[in-house]
Amino acid sequence: MSAVLNNSSALSGRTALVTGASSGIGWESARLLGELGATVLVHARTAEEGERAVDRLVREAGLDAGRLHAFAADFTQLAEVARLAEQVATAFPSLDLLVNNAAVMAPERCTLSADGNEVSFQVNFLAAHLLAKLLRAPLAAAGEARIVNVSSSLHRTASMNWNDPNRTKKYSRVAAYAQSQLALTMATGDMAPEGSGFTAVSVNPGLCDTALLPLYGRVGAPPAEGAAAVVRLCLPEVRLTNGAYYDGGDIAPTAPAAQEERSQRRLAKLTDLLVTRG
Known part of the structure; x- marks a missing residue:
């Protein structure tokens, strides 16, 4: 895998949007995508965080600033997710x-977003x-585009x-x-419906030393290792x-519920309800 990721032109001419790219696996994924020749849209929660992430990519990774574009959206507000999509598509x-x-x-205590959804369920799943x-139109326009959802074995x-x-x-x-990771994994296939012309998969990046590590309570690998699995x-x-879940570079078993058509349909209805309510 490392040899393939060293090909500096593997993604030349391609454009990639990475959400949550201000730190951790997101920042490292943006770095690797940039090193492979892609134009990278660097999403962060705030404009300041986005600009700092881009500055780091230029300063520490030596990426071309002309192929980096910062975008900001707070995923605890679905209106900002919609605004981000409009800005990217334009x-x-x-x-x-x-x-x-x-x-x-997820916080220690149940916390709802401004849209009325449990905050980790909204940020980790509903926003995605x-x-x-x-973004279906720009993804379809690219031809053979890909959606890669960063999930977790905890699903x-x-x-x-x-x-x-x-x-x-x-x-x-x-x-x-x-639950947020189960929903993300379960809904991955629906993100690239039949006839869309693109593919969607989910991936477990492994246990990495990121802000999410306290949930696992163990020592994690460097975020760059997780990013390599994603990229x-x-x-x-x-x-x-399409719709598969990858772990260690191969398709891996998911939670049984993720493959149940009835559960998938039920999640689709619930998701539409929660998103439109927001």
Whole structure:
């Protein structure tokens, strides 16, 4: 994999949007994509964080500032997600790669976004779902575009609380976070519907030393290792199966619920409800 990632022209001429690219796996993914020749749209929560991330990519990684573009959106507000999609589609009507990496830990206590959704469920899943939906036109225009959702092995421990997705009655931060990752993994295939012309997959980047590490309570690998697993799936020569979940470079088993058509349909209805309500 390292040899492939050293090809400085592997993604030449392609445009990639990386969400949550101000630090951790997101920043390292933006770095690797840039080193492979891509034009990288660097998303961060605020404009200041985005500009700092771009400055680091130029200063520390030696990337060409002309191929880096900062975008800002706070994913705790779905209106900002929609605004981000509009800005990206206007500036880049052809988008080859969408890396949905933005994620937060679920707080100690149940916390709702301004849109009324449990905050980790919104940031980690609903925002990715909405962004993918609103960017279908530029993704389709690129031809053979890819969506790569950064998920977690914790999704295998999760269950969907259909009657109380915010988990207000029985809240656990680990259960809430795991549910957000299960939803993301389960809905991945729907992000690239049949006939769309592009592909969507999810990936476990492995246990890395990022802001999410306290949820796992163990020592993590450098974020660059997780980013390598993510970026590998962005390479044209790596063949992908739409809707599949990857771990260690190969397709891996998911939680059973992620493959259940009834659960997938139920999640699609719930997602549309929560997003339109926002």
